[in-house]
Every structure is written in structure tokens, then in C-alpha cells.
Amino acid sequence: MDSVVKGTLIGAVALFMWSTLGILTVWSGDIPPFQLVAVSFFVAFLCALIKWLVKKESPFKHIYQPPKAWLLGVSGLFGYHFLYFLALKSAPAVETNLINYLWPLLIVFFSAFLPGEKLRWYHALGTLCGLAGTVLLILGDKGFAMESQYMLGYMAAIGCGITWATYSVLNRLFGGVPTDAVGWFCLSGSVLAALCHLMFEQTIWPQDLVGWLVLLAMGLGPAGGAFFFWDYGVKHGNIRALGAGSYTIPLTSTLLLLLIGEGSLTWAIALSCILISGGAVLASSDFLRRKEMA
Secondary structure, eight states, rough: OOOOHHHHHHHHHHHHHHHHHHHHHHHHTTTTTHHHHHHHHHHHHHHHHHHHHHHTOOGGGOOOHHHHHHEEEEEHHHHHHHHHHHHHHHHHHHHHHHHHTTTTHHHHHHGGGGGTTOHHOOOOHHHHHHHHHHHHHTTTOOOOOOHHHGGHHHHHHHHHHHHHHHHHHHGGTTSSSSSHHHHHHHHHHHHHHHHHHHHHOOOOOOOOHHHHHHHHHHHHHHHHHHHHHHHHHHHHHHHHHHHHHHTTTHHHHHHHHHHSSSOOHHHHHHHHHHHHHHHHHHTTTTHHHHHHHH
């Protein structure tokens, strides 16, 4: 299999994992956000640790990375979540999520500045279709109203989008840093999230086995394990295809929530499905042609 195709498909696993974040968050109950991140990031580190021990590798083999890689990894993973929760706390969720989902668009445009990459019209048009579908999905028939008292939240949401897009694109320049290093970045993020939790939140632990399994699933999936797949994907895959494909996250997340009875299917969701799916295919057309030739 072509290495770019392989990298893109591995990165796409992260997109599916992130689409489960909504349903797992619903099932997580009243566990505070930073506590959730601290535990999830720690589970991700434990997964990496188990892998190293099984393969008889020294865990410290992957801790010695360039300072710039550490700065990018920790600021990208923890910084995004810190800004996201700040945004949700400081502004309405609808507007916050909509602004936050500028990051797939920014990934596609930022990638044009990477060595050997070139932005073409179908990348831009496909990604804009995805953005339009996401706007329709989140807003539906509601209006978008930005009010001055929520400016801190809006700025934090903008910071979310810029942070994740910058992290994803710049990660491409650190192809020599192994994906295993993400385990140590997650441990650092877990410590920072735990400190934020102790400062700002009250500790709430699950009351039954299902709650603990949800916490474990968060760490194995959208708030932990997904970072390893995404790291490999943006370093070795088609980053524009992954960026455009990221707009499937809110759509798939919405459909999963519909399956468990959270909401109902509307014309806005149906049209969003067409726009997001069509836009992802259009923006990924060069990747799809490459896959056919592989």
C-alpha cells in the first residue's frame, strides 16, 4: 500500500474516534471537563507504556525529543482542550462549536505553506462545502448572534481552531519524531489538566461500572488514543484530505446521538450530510486518485 494512502487511512481512524466524543460525553454524566481530560490523557499514556513494555522497549527511549517537539506536542494537545473548555464556559455552546470548527478549514489552507504541498481549487471548494454543512448542522434554523459579553469565549474558540490547525500542520515538520512520543505528551497534558481540575473543579468519580468503562473508552478513543492515529496521519498522510474529512466529525457525532435518541432527524441534518460528504470527496480527489493508482 502506498505510504501516503496508509498514513491518510490511519489518520482517518482518529476522525471516527472523535465523532464518538459527543455520545461518550453524554454518558460520562457529571464528571468535570478537566478531570475527564486528566484521566483520559493518563489512560492514553498507560496504553503507550503497555506497548513499550510488551515490545521490551525502554519507555525513556521516546522521552528524549527536541524541545520544539515537546512544546508543540504539549501546547497542541493540552492547549486546545484548555481553550475549548474556557470557550464553552464563557460563551454559548452553539457559537463556540461553530467557531471552533474553523480548524479543518485552517488545516487545508495552512498546509499550502508546507514544503512540497500546493493548494488547488478543489481543496478550497471542498473544504468550504464542509464548513457550510457544519454551519447548517450546528445552527439549523437558528440564527448566529455574537454578543459582546461573550467575547472572551469567542476569542478562546478562535484560539481553539488556530491551535489545533497549527499543531496539526506543524507536526508535519517533525516527521522524525516518533508517534510513540505522543504518550509522553499525553502524560504532561494529564498533569496540567489535573492541576486545572484541582484549581477550578470539584472531583466527581463514576458511581458504577458503566461510568468507569466510559472513562476508559474516552482515554482509548477520542480524548487519548485518537492522538496517536492523528499524529501518524498528519505526518505521513494527505493532510488536506484529513483536514477536509474532519468536517465529518460533527456530522457523524450528530448521527450517533440520534441513534441513542438524543434529537431527531431534520432537513438541516440531511442537507448537511450532502454538503459535508460531497465536500470531503471533492477536497480529497487527488488522494482518491492516488489510492486508485496504488
